[in-house]
Every structure is written in structure tokens, then in C-alpha cells.
Amino acid sequence: TQLLEQSPQFLSIQEGENLTVYCNSSSVFSSLQWYRQEPGEGPVLLVTVVTGGEVKKLKRLTFQFGDARKDSSLHITAAQPGDTGLYLCAGALKAAGNKLTFGGGTRVLVKP
Amino acid sequence: DSGVTQTPKHLITATGQRVTLRCSPRSGDLSVYWYQQSLDQGLQFLIQYYNGEERAKGNILERFSAQQFPDLHSELNLSSLELGDSALYFCASSVGSGGQGIAYEQYFGPGTRLTVT
Numbered sequence: 010t011q012l013l014e015q016s017p018q019f020l021s022i023q024e025g026e027n028l029t030v031y032c033n034s035s036s037v038f039s040s041l042q043w044y045r046q047e048p049g050e051g052p053v054l055l056v057t058v059v060t061g062g063e064v065k066k067l068k069r070l071t072f073q074f075g076d077a078r079k080d081s082s083l084h085i086t087a088a089q090p091g092d093t094g095l096y097l098c099a100g101a102l103k104a105a106g107n108k109l110t111f112g113g114g115t116r117v118l119v120k121p
Numbered sequence: 122d123s124g125v126t127q128t129p130k131h132l133i134t135a136t137g138q139r140v141t142l143r144c145s146p147r148s149g150d151l152s153v154y155w156y157q158q159s160l161d162q163g164l165q166f167l168i169q170y171y172n173g174e175e176r177a178k179g180n181i182l183e184r185f186s187a188q189q190f191p192d193l194h195s196e197l198n199l200s201s202l203e204l205g206d207s208a209l210y211f212c213a214s215s216v217g218s219g220g221q222g223i224a225y226e227q228y229f230g231p232g233t234r235l236t237v238t
Contacts, residue, residue: 042226051123051211051229052164097164108177109154109227111164 012036013100013112021118022088030083030115032098039101041081042109043072046095055083088119124148125230127212133236139200142233146193146214152176153195154215154227155187159208170195171218202237209234 016031032041040059044052056065058074058081065072069092071084085092095116099109124147134140146153155167166179170189181187184202189195199206209232215225 044229049232049234051125051213051231053123054226054228057226108166108169108179110166113163 012110013098015096015098015112015115017115018113019116019118021120024089024119024121025087028085028088028117030096030098030117031080032082032100032112033080034100035079036100036102037078039078041074041078041101042099043081043083044097044099046097046114047093052097085117088117090119090121093117093119123228123230125212125214125228127210127230127233129233130231131234131236133238134202135238136202136204138202138237139198140202140235142197142199142210142212142235144195144197144212144214144230146195146212147228150214150216150228151193152215152218152225153189153193154213155181155195155197156211156213156229157208158211158232164211167197169218176218199235204237207235207237 013034020028022028042057043055046052056072061076061078063074069086073082095114097114098112126145128143132140151172154169156164158164167181168187169177173189184200187197211229211232213227213229215227217225
């Protein structure tokens with residue numbers, strides 16, 4: 010069982026539709042990061058959330074950190090083919106310093 | 122471009138061999154992290170160095186070792202390679218070490234794809 014569970018594992022939608030990716034854990038994280046990774050490349054940091062209940066927006070992407078800092082979600086509005094990729098959440102546990110624990114990832118395919 | 126460089130981009134070698142992967146962190150970053158990404162295991166943390174010293178260890182095999190040099194570049198050494206070691210190996214860097222749960226943002230390099238035949 011992974012410390013961070015992401016759902017769904019795979020999502021295929023049409024351009025213009027909305028989507029939400031979830032990241033859940035039974036542990037409390039001091040912070041949580043979201044990354045997007047394209048095939049053959051390294052993960053690219055999208056956002057870091059630190060405060061419980063925090064909401065951050067990055068253009069059409071909305072990130073939320075749960076009140077208890079155990080879960081997070083990523084919502085994409087009006088998805089575009091350029092949003093296609095592997096979305097990874099990664100949490101930092103206070104007891105483990107800055108060692109990031111990654112979720113298994115959600116593979117998103119946006120079809121034109 | 123994250124500013125983190127990794128060489129080589131691709132590496133093909135035979136079982137039993139030894140290879141060295143190299144990483145240069147972003148300018149000003151003192152921490153270097155190594156990760157392994159395979160299809161069935163996702164992204165797994167291997168080891169972290171901060172300013173030349175080992176700071177955290179993850180699921181790193183005894184056949185693997187790493188070090189960070191005075192110029193802050195890092196090398197990951199993989200020996201007695203097995204077929205199962207085939208994977209993407211990523212290096213990431215951050216400005217701090219992350220003590221007390223402070224999550225410094227990590228910036229990833231483009232990775233080295235290792236194929237063991």
C-alpha cells in the first residue's frame with residue numbers, strides 16, 4: 010500500500026471537459042507538491058501547498074490542500090491536449106525532513 | 122529547462138556491469154536527490170545529499186552508492202547490474218536540506234534511461 014494514493018490511475022477526456030485528480034493519505038503532510046511529467050522527461054513542479062484548506066490557482070489548474078493536510082486535489086478546467094501527461098502528487102512528512110513521498114500518478118489524456 | 126543537468130541521457134549495458142550516472146544541480150542548490158522510476162514501481166526515492174553529506178536514505182540497494190563532490194555535482198554508482206535495474210534515474214535539487222519538515226521545492230533533471238540487457 011502506497012503512503013499516497015492517487016485516483017484515478019488513468020483518465021481520458023475530450024478537449025474542453027473538466028477533470029479532477031485526487032491524492033489521499035492517512036498521514037499528515039507538512040506540505041504537498043504537484044508535478045506534471047511528460048514521456049521521457051523529468052517531473053516539472055506545478056505548485057506547492059502548505060496550509061490546510063489552501064487553494065492555489067494556476068491559470069486553468071486549481072489545487073486544494075485538505076483541511077487536515079492529508080489529501081489534495083487538482084482540478085483542470087476546459088482541458089486542452091497540452092494538459093496531457095502524468096500528474097504526480099508528492100508529500101513531505103515532518104518526521105522525514107524533505108524526503109518526498111510520491112503517489113503512483115494519474116495519467117491524463119486529453120483528446121482533441 | 123529546470124537547470125539540473127544529467128548525463129548520459131541513455132545508457133545500455135550488460136548484466137553484471139557497473140555504471141556511473143552524473144548530475145549537476147541548479148546553481149545555488151545544495152541538496153541533490155536521486156530517484157528511480159520504473160513502470161511498475163513509480164517514482165522511488167533513493168538517496169539525498171546536502172552540501173556533500175548524506176542526509177536521507179530511501180529504498181537504495183546495497184549495490185548502489187552515491188556521493189556529492191565539493192563542487193556539488195553528484196554521482197550515482199550502480200554495480201552488479203541486473204535486468205530489474207532497467208529504469209529511468211532522475212536527479213533533483215533544492216536549495217535547502219529540508220530539516221524540520223520544510224519542503225523545499227525540488228527541481229528535476231531530464232533523467233538517464235538505463236537499459237540492462
